[in-house]
Amino acid sequence: MTEHLEVELKFDADTGFVLPDLSGLAEVGEPVTYELEAVYHDTEDLRLAARKVTLRRRTGGTDAGWHLKVPAGPDSKHERQAPLSDELPAELARLLPAYVRGREVGPVAVLSTVRTVRKLRSPSGEVLAELADDLVTGTITGTPGSSSWREVEVELVSGDPRLLKKVGARLRKAGAERAAGSSKLGRLLGPRVPVPPSLDGSRAGDALLRHIAAQMDQILAYDPRVRLEVFDSVHKMRVAVRRLRSVLASGRPLLDRAVTDPLQSELRWLAGVLGEVRDAEVLHERFSGRLASLPEVCRQNPPWLRQIKKRERKGYTSIRKELSGERYFALLDALDRLLAAPPFTARAHGEAEKELRKLVRRSWRRLERAHDAIGESESAEGAAAADAARHETRKAAKRVRYTADAACEVLGGDAKAVSKAAKDLQEVLGRFQDGVIAQEQLRAVEPASVEEAFGLGALYGLEHCEAERARDEVEAAWADARSRAVPRLG
Incomplete structure (x- = not known):
């Protein structure tokens, strides 16, 4: 099992959105396209999603396998990965008890994504961040129909966090909007995810x-x-x-x-x-x-x-x-x-x-x-x-x-x-x-x-x-x- 801290910004974009010029911020690599499919797992009452925790089995791309993401602060998550297998790996399952509390975990949704990735490099060739342009189609297990949308993500690799803000500013200026949620799954499931109690009172x-x-x-x-x-x-x-x-x-x-x-x-x-x-x-x-x-x-x-x-x-x-x-x-x-x-x-x-x-x-x-x-x-x-x-x-x-x-x-x-x-x-x-x-x-x-x-x-x-x-x-x-x-x- 491997672990890293994922720091990224997500943006919603319409079909006509054109990626802006990022010159002056980084050197933009040639686009590479992948076809990904991710089966998301949760309890029947979506206990993981309620805590903004995601568990998925992904195929395709460069990181096929099981992924568990746990919030680690604004715009960041601890991501742990395990090799691809048919069953949920034990090393990930043993990290879930506090969230699922004895409930059974199984498939709740499938997201199919056509992802176009561009690496943002320094003048010396170091990869500072990755810009992903995603065309997403999602289906909820046991529910007819599907939903489709476009999403742009910029994820930090070795660069300064300020780079994310600068890239984000250009994406917004070009017409993209900060995504309302922190995950594709949350967007797909929408109101099905339990809402935490409101704590914004003044008493x-x-x-x-x-x-x-x-x-x-x-x-x-x-x-x-x-x-x-x-x-x-x-x-x-x-x-x-x-x-x-x-x-x-x-x-x-x-x-x-x-x-x-x-x-x-x-x-x-x-x-x-x-x-x-x-x-x-x-x-x-x-x-x-x-x-x-x-x-x-x-x-x-x-x-x-x-x-x-x-x-x-x-x-x-x-x-x-x-x-x-x-x-x-x-x-x-x-x-x-x-x-x-x-x-x-x-x-x-x-x-x-x-x-x-x-x-x-x-x-x-x-x-x-x-x-x-x-x-x-x-x-x-x-x-x-x-x-x-x-x-x-x-x-x-x-x-x-x-x-x-x-x-x-x-x-x-x-x-x-x-x-x-x-x-x-x-x-x-x-x-x-x-x-x-x-x-x-x-x-x-x-x-x-x-x-x-x-x-x-x-x-x-x-x-x-x-x-x-x-x-x-x-x-x-x-x-x-x-x-x-x-x-x-x-």
Whole structure:
């Protein structure tokens, strides 16, 4: 299976459209024509199309085979390809569960295309982009008749993204119009594709809902990449899960807790599933870097470090199992229902600026209480209790940050300033907590040799000093964060 990031612009053109002169932008190659046929697959209720995901089996042209395209941002998609076969390849099928959630996938449409391709080259001959002029005929499975249209695409190969905009400007000037949809299939299926709920309202609850929808999109976008073990994808998906949990918690005044509290517990479960791999990733990378900085006797990959790597590998097996199970599907379905029928309270219908500012202030007060508990714990219960309070303060700072991020659309610079202040405090507390966890991991290792014991001791010393330095910085970081955030709370 191969993968690349597809970045392209699509334009509608009538039969009389003439491609414009592109001189000055690139050297235009001679046209080459292909006949393509693509059978598109989806669930009966078009779950893939609803998420702008396309799965097709294409014959003809230079890239015959199975193609899976997943949105990766405006005008771009992650495209994965597998060799041509009669059945859907397993390597693509295993990337679909979060979208299809147990439903069967089969043919839903056929697109036949006569494609004329022109390569856009640099003066040195490098292919910068490809311009495709398509005459398309589409049929929907089980439906009589067909639809035909003309479409022009310009896809980036190795050029600067600005080239797409410049070519697009000339296409529009010549009479082409930006395509309404991002895919030929979407154009063919039209109103058959489920429409996502409208999130463009101006109420406080609408702003919160848009942020929730964005985190849901992130979870679905990173799900296939987690299954493929793409570096940092577990981290990115876990962050989206945690942002959702924080916003559902801080947004309780706007959302019915009878609906959101069960979601929070399930999101906590999902974060835990992802956490096993993420924690192992972080520890392995951290200890490997530390060992590289120590004397020659420590520069090795000791058995205990290999065990952490094995935990990471085992964790991926567990993740793939859980992300293909009914509990995960039920959580995704529940989040979809929340977006489709928001459980708004009376306050959710209020003025967005007023209500979201209240949420940010509320989360900040929670952070202040958590910070105050550090000193109280140290006086009454000792250092260990104070360290636990620092951990709680870190979590409270993270909630402030995520709540402020959710309010940025409405509160603008005030929310950004609060978020940045909370993030800076969180990072100091995080360095302390990471050092504490690292020391716990090292204490649990039984050295197999004197050399290994020396390496463990040296690492422990580094982690202890790092944690101590971070702990000594906490109060200054708190004072700084407070001085920056409080004036912005309103």
